[in-house]
Amino acid sequence: MAKKRMIQAINETLDSEMAKDPKIVLFGEDVEISLFGDTVGLKDKHGAHRVRNMPISETVMSGMAVGAAAAGYKVVCHMMFGNFMYTGFDSIANQASKLRYMTAGQISLPIVYMSVFGGGRSAAAQHSDAMHPMFMNLGGIKVALPATPADAAGLLRASIHDPNPVVFLQAAGRGGESGEVPDGEVIFELGKAATVHDGDDVTMVAIGAMVRPALRAAKRLAEDGIGVDLIDPRTMVPLDTEAILSSVRRTGRLVVVDEARDLCSAASHVAAVCADQCFEALKAPIKRVTVPDLAMPYSPPLEKALLPNEGSISATVRDLLGKPAGVEA
Amino acid sequence: MTSSGADTNFSNEQMLGFYRDMLRIRRVEEQLGKDSLAGNLPGAVHLYIGQEAVGVGICSQLRDDDWIASNHRGHGHFLAKGGDTKLLVAEVYGRKTGICRGHGGSMHVADFSKGIIGANGIVGAGISITTGAAWAAQLDGNGAVGVAFFGDGAANQGVLCEALNVSTLWKLPVIFVCENNGFSEFSPYSTVTSGSIADRAKPYGAAHETIDGNDLIEVWQCAARAIRRARDGKGPTLIEARTYRHSGHVVGEHTFLSGTYRSEEEVEQKKAGDPIPAFAKRILEAGQASQADLDRIDAEITAEVAEAVAFAEESPYPDPADQGAGYMFA
Numbered sequence: 001m002a003k004k005r006m007i008q009a010i011n012e013t014l015d016s017e018m019a020k021d022p023k024i025v026l027f028g029e030d031v032e033i034s035l036f037g038d039t040v041g042l043k044d045k046h047g048a049h050r051v052r053n054m055p056i057s058e059t060v061m062s063g064m065a066v067g068a069a070a071a072g073y074k075v076v077c078h079m080m081f082g083n084f085m086y087t088g089f090d091s092i093a094n095q096a097s098k099l100r101y102m103t104a105g106q107i108s109l110p111i112v113y114m115s116v117f118g119g120g121r122s123a124a125a126q127h128s129d130a131m132h133p134m135f136m137n138l139g140g141i142k143v144a145l146p147a148t149p150a151d152a153a154g155l156l157r158a159s160i161h162d163p164n165p166v167v168f169l170q171a172a173g174r175g176g177e178s179g180e181v182p183d184g185e186v187i188f189e190l191g192k193a194a195t196v197h198d199g200d201d202v203t204m205v206a207i208g209a210m211v212r213p214a215l216r217a218a219k220r221l222a223e224d225g226i227g228v229d230l231i232d233p234r235t236m237v238p239l240d241t242e243a244i245l246s247s248v249r250r251t252g253r254l255v256v257v258d259e260a261r262d263l264c265s266a267a268s269h270v271a272a273v274c275a276d277q278c279f280e281a282l283k284a285p286i287k288r289v290t291v292p293d294l295a296m297p298y299s300p301p302l303e304k305a306l307l308p309n310e311g312s313i314s315a316t317v318r319d320l321l322g323k324p325a326g327v328e329a
Numbered sequence: 330m331t332s333s334g335a336d337t338n339f340s341n342e343q344m345l346g347f348y349r350d351m352l353r354i355r356r357v358e359e360q361l362g363k364d365s366l367a368g369n370l371p372g373a374v375h376l377y378i379g380q381e382a383v384g385v386g387i388c389s390q391l392r393d394d395d396w397i398a399s400n401h402r403g404h405g406h407f408l409a410k411g412g413d414t415k416l417l418v419a420e421v422y423g424r425k426t427g428i429c430r431g432h433g434g435s436m437h438v439a440d441f442s443k444g445i446i447g448a449n450g451i452v453g454a455g456i457s458i459t460t461g462a463a464w465a466a467q468l469d470g471n472g473a474v475g476v477a478f479f480g481d482g483a484a485n486q487g488v489l490c491e492a493l494n495v496s497t498l499w500k501l502p503v504i505f506v507c508e509n510n511g512f513s514e515f516s517p518y519s520t521v522t523s524g525s526i527a528d529r530a531k532p533y534g535a536a537h538e539t540i541d542g543n544d545l546i547e548v549w550q551c552a553a554r555a556i557r558r559a560r561d562g563k564g565p566t567l568i569e570a571r572t573y574r575h576s577g578h579v580v581g582e583h584t585f586l587s588g589t590y591r592s593e594e595e596v597e598q599k600k601a602g603d604p605i606p607a608f609a610k611r612i613l614e615a616g617q618a619s620q621a622d623l624d625r626i627d628a629e630i631t632a633e634v635a636e637a638v639a640f641a642e643e644s645p646y647p648d649p650a651d652q653g654a655g656y657m658f659a
């Protein structure tokens with residue numbers, strides 16, 4: 001175990017995988033100097049032919065990933081900010097996600113489209129979207145959302161090994177993202193959730209960067225005798241529905257915390273699955289803690305008011321249980 | 330095509346106006362750069378310092394109903410097109426009194442009442458938007474033009490080729506102004522860009538010029554030709570204005586970048602081509618103004634900036650309860 005920042009965990013994983021497999025290539029805008037620090041030093045270690053800066057050309061970049069992958073390479077395509085995935089969206093949505101299916105499995109496309117995503121940095125609406133639900137809706141693309149540096153290492157390694165396209169959305173750069181990473185080659189199976197806090201009163205599913213405030217809320221609620229079973233799905237496609245359902249069957253309550261806009265959020269999907277498959281176990285309505293249906297603003301007080309936080313998460317749980325703060329549990 | 334280089338005769342007043350407009354941008358940017366470095370601004374700030382002659386040389390001949398769109402480095406374009414200093418500074422400070430009421434910030438300053446479609450966080454986005462605004466102007470038949478300001482990095486977005494094609498075909502009144510400042514974020518031009526950007530107009534048969542973007546008069550003259558062409562229904566022009574970005578890509582980059590991508594010597598050498606002192610020298614030598622005139626302008630601008638900062642600092646942050654009300658329809 002060692003304490004690491006998320007970008008460091010990502011960097012080390014890329015490094016060790018590239019050292020083992022010469023078929024892995026990494027490209028993107030300024031990946032050499034590395035805006036976020038996650039790809040720093042990789043060109044020097046693995047060569048200028050394998051780690052390449054791209055011009056600002058997301059359209060060709062996301063498509064080159066498809067072509068290179070079809071031709072036998074394992075491609076890590078760094079799209080910088082998640083919002084720039086929109087600029088390169090055609091090849092992700094029309095090609096990467098569909099070619100295997102449309103060619104009746106003739107090819108597999110081992111691509112990792114990675115980027116930093118989400119709000120919280122006053123980067124305003126064009127740099128702050130949480131667009132994982134959109135990728136979930138595409139089909140043909142796995143969606144990984146690491147919450148911790150250990151998750152980042154384990155999920156990125158699995159994403160690189162995966163024969164199919166994965167969108168890897170890191171919440172790095174928003175501070176406080178350091179954490180313990182097990183030594184050695186940590187790998188987490190895509191589609192396998194982690195339970196990060198045990199409890200019997202309410203199941204909470206927190207997605208990506210929301211795991212951190214959700215865990216703080218769970219610990220605080222435990223002090224008041226409220227038991228939160230906190231699940232980090234780690235990937236939304238595939239989704240470990242069994243882990244969520246079995247918890248909800250036990251607790252009878254579900255709160256989903258997601259930093260996507262509420263409309264068609266990932267939380268909506270989790271809620272729908274539970275309503276559908278364990279309705280009889282529910283003792284209360286399913287609650288979503290999401291971002292209101294606006295866009296991320298620049299001004300800090302505006303942005304802060306939109307993002308789920310420990311307070312709004314705890315309040316939702318207390319409401320659900322009819323136990324307002326300050327009242328003896 | 331190259332510009333003639335011949336001096337147009339500008340009145341003393343016009344020359345001082347250009348000087349004032351460039352200096353305003355410079356002083357506002359110096360202030361915002363300082364504020365950002367001190368950690369007093371919420372988001373990223375990209376400074377236009379060194380490129381002022383491009384924005385002013387072009388926008389000084391535009392009307393309020395002409396459109397401009399710009400990029401992440403957009404404060405200069407905003408001010409050059411007549412955007413208000415106070416409203417800009419308050420926006421970058423994230424205040425309720427800002428031009429976008431704190432919703433947009435540095436990368437999104439816009440004032441549609443002045444034809445400023447706005448700064449943009451998506452590299453290359455302004456190119457297509459301006460093309461559409463120019464189409465609207467063509468439909469209206471009002472003689473308005475659209476000007477897209479973008480960087481050498483943005484020229485590598487495929488949208489530039491698409492826009493050159495359709496605007497030439499439709500003879501749209503649009504001017505594509507590529508400010509080649511030598512860098513695409515942290516990548517020097519030659520590492521990510523092949524050939525010359527102006528040449529990209531050739532296969533489409535679009536007019537194109539490469540100019541010294543640090544020479545305000547050269548910029549002005551080139552823009553005058555392009556604007557005439559556009560207003561006369563003769564279609565687009567691609568202008569490549571060669572300039573240099575004095576500051577980093579983003580304020581504070583030295584605090585997080587692991588390495589450097591340009592040498593101190595290069596920066597110092599390029600700063601010698603600073604458009605503002607060069608222009609001051611030109612008007613002084615031509616006897617169009619005295620040093621006292623220039624000092625007076627500097628003092629006035631400095632006061633204007635101080636007033637804008639005071640306005641911003643005294644302004645409240647927007648109330649979260651009001652946010653988006655009326656602006657987000659779905």
Ligand SMILES: Cc1ncc(C[n+]2csc(CCOP(=O)(O)OP(=O)(O)O)c2C)c(N)n1
Nearest residue numbers: 087402450451452480481482483512513514
């Ligand atoms: C679609 C998109 N891709 C990448 C970025 C990240 N980015 C912001 S500015 C920039 C460099 C732009 O270079 P250039 O167009 O030359 O403008 P300059 O910064 O030099 O003014 C990059 C890569 C972005 N904002 N949008």
Ligand SMILES: [Mg+2]
Nearest residue numbers: 480481510512
């Ligand atoms: Mg540039």
